[in-house]
Amino acid sequence: MFEKHLMVCGATGCLASGSKDVTEVLEKELSDRGIRDKFRIVMAGCPGFCEVGPIIVVYPDEVFYCRLDPENIAEIVEQHFVNGEIVEKHLFKPPKSKEVKRFYDEIPFYSKQVFNVLRNSGRVNPESIDEYIMRGGYRALTRALDMKSEDIVEEVKTAGLRGRGGAGFPSGLKWKFTLQAPGTKKYIVCNADEGDPGAFMDRSILEGDPHAIIEGMLIAGLAIGSDEGYVYCRAEYPLAIQRLKMAIEQAEEYGLLGENILGSGYNYKLNIKEGAGAFVCGEETALLASIEGKRGVPRPRPPFPAQKGLWDYPTCINNVETFANVPLILRLGAEEYAKVGTENSKGTKVFALAGKVNNTGLVEVPMGITIKEIVYDVGGGIQKDRAFKAVQIGGPSGGCLPEDKLDLPVDYDSLTQAGAIMGSGGMIAMDEFTCMVDLARYFLSFTQNESCGKCTPCREGTKRMLEILERITEGEGKLEDLDTLRDLASSIKDSSLCGLGQTAPNPVLTTLRYFEHEYREHIEEKYCRSGICKELFEYAIDPESCNGCRACTKVCAVDAISGEKKEPHKIDVELCTKCGSCVDRCRQDAIKIIRVGSEADVQG
């Protein structure tokens, strides 16, 4: 019997902040005291709050230790695990507050979240099927085994589940089409390609709760009459693949996968395919080509995969998070499930919340929550109390929404109306130091690079748009460029073969719609107010704020900063490479972004 269960976050974010070292020290400290066998240490999935990693959650005490360092562990072991006294200084403390928070339910980051899809992530050992079963896992499957295909489809339709991979297509309807399509064989495919370059939801679900995906796919198989499935997962996600493989083996051992599942006569074989690093392979027809071993280029639809998919058989393809919702629907029942969310967007959505908010991490919120609640309540507001500028939702296919859209509810239709999309869950908050033109350029260079080249509008059109954006960010823009961008955008949207091209202009269109003034400033005034476009600003030190602490001179690689100790310093704009190291280092905020050539006005 274990006295305590220690859940150490072993997801990428915490690994990067050192959770492996923390675990090693933890093992050692417990062993040194001869009490190692009283503790169960689990490298768990992501509990979401990456910002404060490494994290250890202690059960049954319900204690959430965060921002740990290997050096803190001896104290926690001694004071808490031996003497029974919680170590307060390693609990979570909200900024500007003296009060420490002991557990999930008290931490503001978690208070507006609803854990449906992430209910197990960080709370169970993802490598143990028993723990999944103990938390109600595979109960939905047993229910589905007693149902007719049509009834399962109906249940998912009633629940109002819409695809979480981007477009938000009603999943029940897709299942119905695949069920009705004639075919001697049918396939289920799970899209775990996660192409959005600012997102990691699907990866976290696979790493934290792999059995939920297997169960969701098994239920989908029953619903459409399929006996084989594929999970198409990026090769860059080795841990997710490893966990999934392990989960498949366990499920096979337990008779939950393979032949004659639970004695029902239902057979199901699940395969994993590793993707090889191409954004377009997230598009469903390209993904199917890739599973077949070909170059991952999309083909026109119709026929849709539901009619003609993998090796020409009817195929139902859904996103990881979509499948993760399925067991929940069957377990709770459609009506109970549909209590969360809005009229046309049911359930929750998982977002990878990142950028300039205080609390970055993985969050699961009810549909209909406002952007403001996500940024300010869950995200804890913008870092260093700076001004919010925009939030980018939906990655390269999505858009940027400005401050006056903060009250927008997060549901499929409202987001689309505002020019963004729900997307797969990337959500990046930006402050006054993010340049909107540069951001549009960034996304376009991504899509341009990832365009498979098959259709001309996408291949050539995005290249033209990118060239214009590069010109503007380099200070060579012309006012008529803005019209050209709009024209190109609309023809690329209308005439591209697949969703990649059809959505590629979105980041440009939304920034033009909401931040045209920044484009104009780049073009007309040759000024980048955010200090990003290198040709369009300079740094200068404000003599009023500089206290001559010399911190900046130490980090300047080119010795561009001079000045006596305790006297205001100066930047030599000729030498400065604008790497920004000094700005990050200055505690007085004395280093200002100025117009090119105005340095004498500031530094004197």
Add this chain to the structure above:
Amino acid sequence: MGEEATALPEIDLDKVDEVVDPFLGKKGIMIPVLQNLQEEYGYLPRPAMEKAARKLKIPVSKMYGVATFYAQFHLAPRGRNIIRVCKGTACHIQGASKISDRITEILGITTGETTEDYRFTLEEVACIGACALAPVMTINDNPHGRLTPDRIQEILDSYE
């Protein structure tokens, strides 16, 4: 850079049999075969691809078509240490390009290139799931987060 910089190491083509044989007669295998070949050799040497294509009875041009399509495959040998700078959205807005600029200044290579002594190869990745620590890079899968340009030299120095 790369291919002609230094004499290429000898290639043991017997390994191709080990990699390819388990796949013979199966469908949809081109990508896994290339992945396993690359795991064996560190990259995709031309003679190995030619031999694999012969064994699988597919035109070598088709195999090249697939290998060049996917970012994961490398046709030239790579360095002992692989630096991957995250160019995901969160890292981008937290200054990822300043990080790769500094690496370029120090090592004299840009993305996709390998140093002449094969000590480093510089690559880019999209989000590695550590956005909270942006900007981030990995070296041989060790993550380094909350980077600033002035920390780069020291980090590079710790890899031989």
